[in-house]
Amino acid sequence: MLYQELPRIESSPLDGWSRWLVPAAIFVGALTAAALLVFVGQPLFAGAVVLGGLAAGGFVYLRPPPDINLSEPLVVGPDFSLVGAALGLSREPTALTTGEGSLLIVNSSYRDRFGGSQPPLELGADEQAKQGLELAKSMAWRDGAGCVAGIGTHAGVSPVEVERVGGHRELLLWRFPDPSPIDPLTRAVRQIEGLAGERLASAAVMAAIVDAKGRLLAANSLFLERAVGRPIGESNIRFAELVDIGEDQRMRLVADGEGAAPLRAVHLPASADGHGGEGTFLLFDAADAPAAAQGSNLQALLDFLPIGLALVDRDGRFLTMNEAFRRAAGVSASTTPVYPGDLVVKEDKAAVADAVRRNARGPAMSGDLAVRLARQTAEPVALTIAGLRGLGDAAVLLLLKDNSEEAKLKRQVAQATKMQVVGQLAGGVAHDFNNILTAIIGHCDLMLMRHTPGDSDYDDIQQIKSNSNRAAGLTRQLLAFSRQQTLRPQVLQLPDVVSEVSHLLKRLLGETVELVVKHGRALGPVRADPGQLEQVIVNLAVNARDAMQLKGGGVLTIQTYSVKADQVAELGSDILPVADYSALSVTDTGCGIPPNVLGKIFEPFFTTKEIGKGTGLGLSTVYGIVKQSGGFIFADSRVDEGTRFVIYLPVHREEAGAAKPRKTEKGKPNELWGSGTVLLVEDEPMVRSVAERALTRHGYQVITADNGEDALEILDKGEPIDLLISDVVMPGMDGPAMVREARKSRPNLKVLFMSGYAEEQLRKSIDIENVNFLPKPFSVTDLAEAARNTLGAK
Incomplete structure (x- = not known):
C-alpha cells in the first residue's frame, strides 16, 4: 500500500482566533446563567450552563495541536486510498504500477499469493517468464491491453492480464487471475441446485456435492428430504455424518435407521486427475431395479457433468460416455467408437489399450496419458484412466479434458510474440532506411536548385527523387505494420x-x-x-x-x-x-x-x-x-x-477545456529563408551533411556536432545559439538527455527533434516542453519549414 505522509508542524493551542474563544465562552455562559437564575428561577439549569461554557473553553484550550500549519500552502500528491479500497474488493491478485513497472499499490490477494509486494516484472521464476511479463507490459502500453498465459512464478504458473489505465493513460493495471478458468466443483454445485438436480431427483437419484474436507456444499431435493431434513444454508454439515458404511462396505443413510436397505453409491471426482474426495456422490435407492433403468439414471447424470467421462467394461469396450466427453473427443452419437484406442492416432493406440487392460483386470489405480486425438493431431491432450470396482459392468473410468481453448490461447500468444518480434525488426529496418532516404532526397533537392526544367539532368534527378519517395512509402508501410509511424490524428x-x-x-x-x-x-x-x-x-x-x-x-x-x-x-x-x-x-x-x-x-x-x-x-x-x-x-x-x-x-469524447489544434499554413519557398545560428546534432554523416547544406542555403549559420557530448561542449563555450536541431536516437548521450542538460543553462533554447522512428514511439523520451518534431525522411523544403516554424513559435 502506498502511503503519503505530510509533515507535522506544531502550533500553539491559543494561536489566532482560538485564544479569544475561551474568555468569550465563559462570558456568554455567565450571562446566560444569570438570566436563567433571575427570570426562570432555576439554579440547577444556571449551574449546568456555566459548566458547559467552562467545558467548551477547556476543549478549545486543551485540544491537540493540528498536524498542518494552515498558514503554509498545502501540497498533496496523488491519493491512492480510494484506488486501494477498490482493488481490495477484487479476489484476484491485482497491482497498479507506473508505465515502467514501478509498484504503486497492491491488494491483499496479491500479497497473499506472492508473499509480499514485489513489482509484477520481478515475479518471473525464470528468464522466459520475465520475458513474458515484459511482453504483456509492452502489449498493454502499445495497444491498451495485453495478456500472456502460463507465466511461471515462485507461487506457481498463472496467466497475467495488463491494462493501460489512468486519466492520462500513464499507469498499468496488472491482474493475475486464477490459472484454472473453470471450477468444476462450483459448476457442479450450480447444476445440482438447479434443473439438473431436480431431474435426478425425479429419476430417484440422490445427489450430493462434497468438498475436499468432507463438508456438504449442495444436494438435490431428494437427498435433502431423506438425509438432512432441512436446507443446508450456512450450517457446517459433514457428509460422513449423514451416511454410514456397514461391515459389507455398503453405504446407508443414517436417517433411514439401522435396518435400512443399502444404497448403490457412485463417487464422481471434481478434479480431472481423479484424486481427492471432493466431487459428486450419487446414491441409487433401488438396488433391485432393472439394469436398463439404472443405466438410464447414470447416463442422465453423466450428461450434466462438465467433465468428459466415459465408462469401459472389462473387455475394453465403451459402455457409455457423456456429452462433454463426446465434444472433447470429437465424436457424435451416431459414430460412437467401440474401443478407446479408436479415439487416438495410430502411434498411441497400443499405449491406450494397454493402460485400459491393466486398470480393468489389475488393482484399481489411476494415471494420465498424453495422447493425440485422431480428430486433432497437432495438440496432445491428457487422458486420465482410472480403475473402477463395484459398479456393475463398468471397470475403467476415462476422463478427457477439452483443452481446445487453452491451445487456442497458446497459439494466440505465439502469434502475438511473433508479430511483436517482426514489428521490432521492421521498425529498426525502416529507421535505418529513412536515414539513407533523407540523404538521397536531400541531395536531389539541392541539385534541383541548380537545374531548371529542360536541362539534360533535370528529368533524371526528378526520377531519382520520385523513386526515393516510393521507397519512403514502403518504409511508411513497415512502420504502419509495426505501429511506429507518425500519425497526425x-x-x-x-x-x-x-x-x-x-x-x-x-x-x-x-x-x-x-x-x-x-x-x-x-x-x-x-x-x-x-x-x-x-x-x-x-x-x-x-x-x-x-x-x-x-x-x-x-x-x-x-x-x-x-x-x-x-x-x-x-x-x-x-x-x-x-x-x-x-x-x-x-x-x-x-x-x-x-x-x-x-x-x-x-x-x-x-x-x-x-x-x-x-x-x-x-x-x-x-x-x-x-x-x-x-x-x-x-x-x-x-x-x-x-x-x-x-x-x-x-467514439472520441472531447475533454472539457481541451485546446483545439492550431492550424498551420504551408510556407511558400520565398518565406522559408531565415537568419540566426543553428546547432545541428546528427550522428549520421550523410544526413548531417545534407541538412547542413540545406540550412546554409536558406540563410542560417550552421554549427555541427556528431554527438550529444560535443554539442554540450559547444553550448558551454557561450556561443549564441538560436535553434538546436538534433537527432533523437544517438550513441552515447541521446537527443532528449542532451536537451534537458542544455536547458539548465539555456531555459529558452528552441529545439527541433528529427528521427526515423515515429513521434508516438518516442513520445515518452521526448516529453519535453516547447520542442517540435520532424520525421525522416524529409526534403530540403520540409527541413526549412520546420526550422522556420520552430523559431517563430512562442
Whole structure:
C-alpha cells in the first residue's frame, strides 16, 4: 500500500482566533446563567450552563495541536486510498504500477499469493517468464491491453492480464487471475441446485456435492428430504455424518435407521486427475431395479457433468460416455467408437489399450496419458484412466479434458510474440532506411536548385527523387505494420472520410466492380489520421477488387454505422472492450479466403498473389494503422461467397477545456529563408551533411556536432545559439538527455527533434516542453519549414 505522509508542524493551542474563544465562552455562559437564575428561577439549569461554557473553553484550550500549519500552502500528491479500497474488493491478485513497472499499490490477494509486494516484472521464476511479463507490459502500453498465459512464478504458473489505465493513460493495471478458468466443483454445485438436480431427483437419484474436507456444499431435493431434513444454508454439515458404511462396505443413510436397505453409491471426482474426495456422490435407492433403468439414471447424470467421462467394461469396450466427453473427443452419437484406442492416432493406440487392460483386470489405480486425438493431431491432450470396482459392468473410468481453448490461447500468444518480434525488426529496418532516404532526397533537392526544367539532368534527378519517395512509402508501410509511424490524428466523421476517397475508388475498381456506399445515423466522431484512414479503405478496396476479378466482377459495399456499448456487450467478445464505437465495414462478393489462410492475412509479407503482384504489406499496414489509432479490425470470409472486414474505432469524447489544434499554413519557398545560428546534432554523416547544406542555403549559420557530448561542449563555450536541431536516437548521450542538460543553462533554447522512428514511439523520451518534431525522411523544403516554424513559435 502506498502511503503519503505530510509533515507535522506544531502550533500553539491559543494561536489566532482560538485564544479569544475561551474568555468569550465563559462570558456568554455567565450571562446566560444569570438570566436563567433571575427570570426562570432555576439554579440547577444556571449551574449546568456555566459548566458547559467552562467545558467548551477547556476543549478549545486543551485540544491537540493540528498536524498542518494552515498558514503554509498545502501540497498533496496523488491519493491512492480510494484506488486501494477498490482493488481490495477484487479476489484476484491485482497491482497498479507506473508505465515502467514501478509498484504503486497492491491488494491483499496479491500479497497473499506472492508473499509480499514485489513489482509484477520481478515475479518471473525464470528468464522466459520475465520475458513474458515484459511482453504483456509492452502489449498493454502499445495497444491498451495485453495478456500472456502460463507465466511461471515462485507461487506457481498463472496467466497475467495488463491494462493501460489512468486519466492520462500513464499507469498499468496488472491482474493475475486464477490459472484454472473453470471450477468444476462450483459448476457442479450450480447444476445440482438447479434443473439438473431436480431431474435426478425425479429419476430417484440422490445427489450430493462434497468438498475436499468432507463438508456438504449442495444436494438435490431428494437427498435433502431423506438425509438432512432441512436446507443446508450456512450450517457446517459433514457428509460422513449423514451416511454410514456397514461391515459389507455398503453405504446407508443414517436417517433411514439401522435396518435400512443399502444404497448403490457412485463417487464422481471434481478434479480431472481423479484424486481427492471432493466431487459428486450419487446414491441409487433401488438396488433391485432393472439394469436398463439404472443405466438410464447414470447416463442422465453423466450428461450434466462438465467433465468428459466415459465408462469401459472389462473387455475394453465403451459402455457409455457423456456429452462433454463426446465434444472433447470429437465424436457424435451416431459414430460412437467401440474401443478407446479408436479415439487416438495410430502411434498411441497400443499405449491406450494397454493402460485400459491393466486398470480393468489389475488393482484399481489411476494415471494420465498424453495422447493425440485422431480428430486433432497437432495438440496432445491428457487422458486420465482410472480403475473402477463395484459398479456393475463398468471397470475403467476415462476422463478427457477439452483443452481446445487453452491451445487456442497458446497459439494466440505465439502469434502475438511473433508479430511483436517482426514489428521490432521492421521498425529498426525502416529507421535505418529513412536515414539513407533523407540523404538521397536531400541531395536531389539541392541539385534541383541548380537545374531548371529542360536541362539534360533535370528529368533524371526528378526520377531519382520520385523513386526515393516510393521507397519512403514502403518504409511508411513497415512502420504502419509495426505501429511506429507518425500519425497526425484529427477528430473526424467516418462518412466524410469515405466520401473523400469514394471518387478515387471508382477509378481503381474499374467497370466490372460496382461500388455501394451506405451510411448509418448518429455516428460518433473518431480521432484518427484522415490520410492513413483513407489508405486503409483503399488497401481493403484494392484487395476486394482483385478477389472479385477472379469471378469476373462483383459488388463492393462500404458501410458506416454506430455500435453502442450494450451491443458490444451482447457480442461477448474477449478482444473488443465494451464501449461506444463507430464502425466501418468493407464487404465484397469475391472468391473468399480459405480458413487455413484467414489466420495469417495480417502477417507481413504474407500474400496469396502471384510473384511480383503483391508485397504482402497491404493488410499488415491496415492492421497497424487501425491498432495505432486505438481501434480493432476483424475479418470474416467464406469461400466462393466473399469477405467482410469490420473496423471498430472508439467514439472520441472531447475533454472539457481541451485546446483545439492550431492550424498551420504551408510556407511558400520565398518565406522559408531565415537568419540566426543553428546547432545541428546528427550522428549520421550523410544526413548531417545534407541538412547542413540545406540550412546554409536558406540563410542560417550552421554549427555541427556528431554527438550529444560535443554539442554540450559547444553550448558551454557561450556561443549564441538560436535553434538546436538534433537527432533523437544517438550513441552515447541521446537527443532528449542532451536537451534537458542544455536547458539548465539555456531555459529558452528552441529545439527541433528529427528521427526515423515515429513521434508516438518516442513520445515518452521526448516529453519535453516547447520542442517540435520532424520525421525522416524529409526534403530540403520540409527541413526549412520546420526550422522556420520552430523559431517563430512562442
